Amino acid sequence: EAGVTQFPSHSVIEKGQTVTLRCDPISGHDNLYWYRRVMGKEIKFLLHFVKESKQDESGMPNNRFLAERTGGTYSTLKVQPAELEDSGVYFCASSRRGGAGTDTQYFGPGTRLTVL
Amino acid sequence: GENVEQHPSTLSVQEGDSAVIKCTYSDSASNYFPWYKQELGKGPQLIIDIRSNVGEKKDQRIAVTLNKTAKHFSLHITETQPEDSAVYFCAARYGQNFVFGPGTRLSVLP
Numbered sequence: 001e002a003g004v005t006q007f008p009s010h011s012v013i014e015k016g017q018t019v020t021l022r023c024d025p026i027s028g029h030d031n032l033y034w035y036r037r038v039m040g041k042e043i044k045f046l047l048h049f050v051k052e053s054k055q056d057e058s059g060m061p062n063n064r065f066l067a068e069r070t071g072g073t074y075s076t077l078k079v080q081p082a083e084l085e086d087s088g089v090y091f092c093a094s095s096r097r098g099g100a101g102t103d104t105q106y107f108g109p110g111t112r113l114t115v116l
Numbered sequence: 117g118e119n120v121e122q123h124p125s126t127l128s129v130q131e132g133d134s135a136v137i138k139c140t141y142s143d144s145a146s147n148y149f150p151w152y153k154q155e156l157g158k159g160p161q162l163i164i165d166i167r168s169n170v171g172e173k174k175d176q177r178i179a180v181t182l183n184k185t186a187k188h189f190s191l192h193i194t195e196t197q198p199e200d201s202a203v204y205f206c207a208a209r210y211g212q213n214f215v216f217g218p219g220t221r222l223s224v225l226p
Contacts, residue, residue: 033213042218042219045215104150104165
């Protein structure tokens with residue numbers, strides 16, 4: 001089966017611009033997660049979708065970040081306007097079942113965002 | 117909130133030697149602990165996991181141990197090979213989500 005894919009692999013933008021990251025989860029995976037790794041630190045949770053609904057967005061840093069998953073398939077994460085501290089690697093992961101289950105999360109290759 | 121610490125941050129071993137990476141977690145309710153390996157240019161890939169009702173799990177050259185009382189879990193890699201060189205992340209399940217450690221960069225020297 002195809003894995004989780006993310007686009008673009010790299011993005012370099014200037015402060016104040018807008019960037020949209022895309023994640024295509026594994027087909028049939030209802031759960032989709034966004035994470036971010038900044039400056040070699042830990043991978044930090046941003047938010048969790050179950051199908052098209054936001055289950056938990058407690059990790060979203062501020063209202064400059066907007067995530068959507070229309071139709072419960074692919075997801076986008078928009079940063080508007082981007083700030084310098086938004087630079088990092090954004091990972092998407094998907095799994096078949098969450099909640100009380102402990103299904104494996106499959107990660108995409110990540111999008112490296114650089115804000116100048 | 118939940119916190120996961122991971123040590124060491126970097127580790128260099130000679131090919132054939134063993135490598136051990138240790139993690140501690142703060143939430144005693146955590147019951148699932150996966151380990152991920154991230155190679156250059158790729159996303160983290162699950163290599164082994166352990167649930168709280170088990171103390172040890174082994175898969176060929178890798179093993180994970182869990183001490184629930186001390187809230188410690190460790191990754192053991194034996195007979196290391198150059199292809200084991202990567203960044204390794206531990207994680208602990210917290211509610212419906214995961215908290216990750218900061219990662220360990222393992223270098224296996226030929």
